[in-house]
Amino acid sequence: MNAPSRRKFRREGEERRRQDLIDATLDSVAEHGLGGATLRTIALRAGVTAGLIRHYFPGKEDLLQEAYAALMGRMTEQAKAALAMEDASPRQRLAAFVTANLNAPIIDQRVFSLWATFIGRAGAYPTLARAHSEGYLGFRNEVEALVAEVLAAERRKPDPAELRHHAIAINAIIDGLWIEGCLAGEMFSPGELAAIGVKTVEAELGLGPETGGNQ
Amino acid sequence: MNAPSRRKFRREGEERRRQDLIDATLDSVAEHGLGGATLRTIALRAGVTAGLIRHYFPGKEDLLQEAYAALMGRMTEQAKAALAMEDASPRQRLAAFVTANLNAPIIDQRVFSLWATFIGRAGAYPTLARAHSEGYLGFRNEVEALVAEVLAAERRKPDPAELRHHAIAINAIIDGLWIEGCLAGEMFSPGELAAIGVKTVEAELGLGPETGGNQ
DNA sequence: GGCGTTGTTGTGCAAGTGTATAAATAGCCC
DNA sequence: GGGCTATTTATACACTTGCACAACAACGCC
Known part of the structure; x- marks a missing residue:
C-alpha cells in the first residue's frame, strides 16, 4: 500500500516557532555561512519543512535580519x-x-x-x-x-x-x-x-x- | 546577416590573468558576500566569461582560497x-x-x-x-x-x-x-x-x- | 603567410535556490 | 465527538549556480 503517508507534526505556539526558526538560522549561518544557510537547511535544523518559514517570515531576507x-x-x-x-x-x-x-x-x-x-x-x-x-x-x-x-x-x-x-x-x-x-x-x-x-x-x-x- | 559574431578577446599572460581573477574575486566578495560572489559575477568584473575561470582554477573553492x-x-x-x-x-x-x-x-x-x-x-x-x-x-x-x-x-x-x-x-x-x-x-x-x-x-x-x- | 597550440568563448546540464500555492491535518470550541 | 481554522506539509516552478565540454580564434613559430 505505501499510503503516501504525510509526516506527523505538532502545532507550536507562534512565539516558540519563531524563536526556533531564528535559532536554527543562527546555527546554519554559523555552520555554513550566509550563503550556505538555505531555507531547507534552516528548516531541517528547526525540525520543520521549508514551506513553513514563509508562514512566519515574508522572505529569507527578513529572517536573516531578525536573526x-x-x-x-x-x-x-x-x-x-x-x-x-x-x-x-x-x-x-x-x-x-x-x-x-x-x-x-x-x-x-x-x-x-x-x-x-x-x-x-x-x-x-x-x-x-x-x-x-x-x-x-x-x-x-x-x-x-x-x-x-x-x-x-x-x-x-x-x-x-x-x-x-x-x-x-x-x-x-x-x-x-x-x-x-x-x-x-x-x-x-x-x-x-x-x-x-x-x-x-x-x-x-x-x-x-x-x-x-x-x- | 547577424553572423553569430563571437566576442573579441585578448590572450593575457597567465600571471596577469590569475591576478585579475583574484582581484575580481575580492571585489565581488566585498560587494556581494561569499555566497553572492558567483563565477559569473567574478568573470564579468574581470572582463572575461565564466568558463575561463576553470582554466586557471580547479574550482571555485580554490579561487576563494587563493583570493x-x-x-x-x-x-x-x-x-x-x-x-x-x-x-x-x-x-x-x-x-x-x-x-x-x-x-x-x-x-x-x-x-x-x-x-x-x-x-x-x-x-x-x-x-x-x-x-x-x-x-x-x-x-x-x-x-x-x-x-x-x-x-x-x-x-x-x-x-x-x-x-x-x-x-x-x-x-x-x-x-x-x-x-x-x-x-x-x-x-x-x-x-x-x-x-x-x-x-x-x-x-x-x-x-x-x-x-x-x-x- | 599558413599552421598549430592553447587561451578563451559559448552552450548545455543537473543540482539546488527562494518563492508560490494547494492539499492535509492538529488542536480548539461547542 | 464533529467541525473550523490556521498551522504545517508537500509539490511545483522559474531561476541561478558550479561545472563540463566542444567550438573557436589569437598569437608564436617556421
Missing part, C-alpha cells in the same frame, strides 16, 4: 550582565567587567563567527552598520560610566574628552582581546587574556598597583 | 611597511607604527569587510584559522621586537612573559581601534583614533609623557 537582531540582543545582554555586581568598589567592578568579557561564554567561537559573518556585510547593508554603531555606543557608554566612577573614587576629575578617550581605548582593548580569544583561544592559558585585559585597562587609566585598600 | 591568501598577504605587507622608518628613536618608531595602522589605507571598510567575511568561516575551515594565527603571530612578533627596543632604550629589562603580554595587549589595542575605524570611521575626528592608540600603547608600556628628549 541578526536576536544575536545582537543576546550579545549586548550578556555584556551588560557582566556589569551587575552591586557591592564592590568601582575598580573591582571594572576589573570584573573586563574579566567577564574575556571568558566564556562571551569568548565563544560560534558567536564570533556569527558576528564576523554579519558585520562583514555592513558595508553593503547600512542597517547592519547602524545596528553595530548602536550596540557599540551602548557598550561604550556603559564603559564610560564605569570609568567615571573609578576615577571619581580616585579623586580625579577628568574632563569629558578625556573620559571619552578612555572609553574608546578600553573598548578597543576588550574587543581586540575578545577576537584573539575567540579565534585562537588555545594560544593563551586560561585566564591569561582576562589578566592582560585588566592590567592594560588599569594602565590606560593610570591606576597604580592595587593598594591594600580602603577596607 | 584570501592574496588578501592576507597584502594586509600583512602593508602593516609591516609601517615599520620601515630607519632613523628614529624606538619610541618614535612605535608611535609611527601605531599611527600608520590607524589611518588609511589600513583603515579601510572594504578590506575590513573582506577580512570579516573570510574570518567568519574560520570555525568551519581550519585553513583560514591557521592563516589567521600565522598572520597574527607574525604581526605580534614584530610588535614584540619593537617593544623590546623601546624598553631597552628606557633601560628597562623586561622578562619574556612581560614582553609577551605587552605585545598581546598592544596588538589588541590596534585591532580594536582598527575595527572601530573601519566600521564607524565618521564617529571619530581625523587622527583621533591614532592619537588614542599611541596614548594607550604608551600607557600600557608605562612610558611617561615624552620628555624633551635626548637630542
Whole structure:
C-alpha cells in the first residue's frame, strides 16, 4: 500500500516557532555561512519543512535580519550582565567587567563567527552598520560610566574628552582581546587574556598597583 | 546577416590573468558576500566569461582560497611597511607604527569587510584559522621586537612573559581601534583614533609623557 | 603567410535556490 | 465527538549556480 503517508507534526505556539526558526538560522549561518544557510537547511535544523518559514517570515531576507537582531540582543545582554555586581568598589567592578568579557561564554567561537559573518556585510547593508554603531555606543557608554566612577573614587576629575578617550581605548582593548580569544583561544592559558585585559585597562587609566585598600 | 559574431578577446599572460581573477574575486566578495560572489559575477568584473575561470582554477573553492591568501598577504605587507622608518628613536618608531595602522589605507571598510567575511568561516575551515594565527603571530612578533627596543632604550629589562603580554595587549589595542575605524570611521575626528592608540600603547608600556628628549 | 597550440568563448546540464500555492491535518470550541 | 481554522506539509516552478565540454580564434613559430 505505501499510503503516501504525510509526516506527523505538532502545532507550536507562534512565539516558540519563531524563536526556533531564528535559532536554527543562527546555527546554519554559523555552520555554513550566509550563503550556505538555505531555507531547507534552516528548516531541517528547526525540525520543520521549508514551506513553513514563509508562514512566519515574508522572505529569507527578513529572517536573516531578525536573526541578526536576536544575536545582537543576546550579545549586548550578556555584556551588560557582566556589569551587575552591586557591592564592590568601582575598580573591582571594572576589573570584573573586563574579566567577564574575556571568558566564556562571551569568548565563544560560534558567536564570533556569527558576528564576523554579519558585520562583514555592513558595508553593503547600512542597517547592519547602524545596528553595530548602536550596540557599540551602548557598550561604550556603559564603559564610560564605569570609568567615571573609578576615577571619581580616585579623586580625579577628568574632563569629558578625556573620559571619552578612555572609553574608546578600553573598548578597543576588550574587543581586540575578545577576537584573539575567540579565534585562537588555545594560544593563551586560561585566564591569561582576562589578566592582560585588566592590567592594560588599569594602565590606560593610570591606576597604580592595587593598594591594600580602603577596607 | 547577424553572423553569430563571437566576442573579441585578448590572450593575457597567465600571471596577469590569475591576478585579475583574484582581484575580481575580492571585489565581488566585498560587494556581494561569499555566497553572492558567483563565477559569473567574478568573470564579468574581470572582463572575461565564466568558463575561463576553470582554466586557471580547479574550482571555485580554490579561487576563494587563493583570493584570501592574496588578501592576507597584502594586509600583512602593508602593516609591516609601517615599520620601515630607519632613523628614529624606538619610541618614535612605535608611535609611527601605531599611527600608520590607524589611518588609511589600513583603515579601510572594504578590506575590513573582506577580512570579516573570510574570518567568519574560520570555525568551519581550519585553513583560514591557521592563516589567521600565522598572520597574527607574525604581526605580534614584530610588535614584540619593537617593544623590546623601546624598553631597552628606557633601560628597562623586561622578562619574556612581560614582553609577551605587552605585545598581546598592544596588538589588541590596534585591532580594536582598527575595527572601530573601519566600521564607524565618521564617529571619530581625523587622527583621533591614532592619537588614542599611541596614548594607550604608551600607557600600557608605562612610558611617561615624552620628555624633551635626548637630542 | 599558413599552421598549430592553447587561451578563451559559448552552450548545455543537473543540482539546488527562494518563492508560490494547494492539499492535509492538529488542536480548539461547542 | 464533529467541525473550523490556521498551522504545517508537500509539490511545483522559474531561476541561478558550479561545472563540463566542444567550438573557436589569437598569437608564436617556421
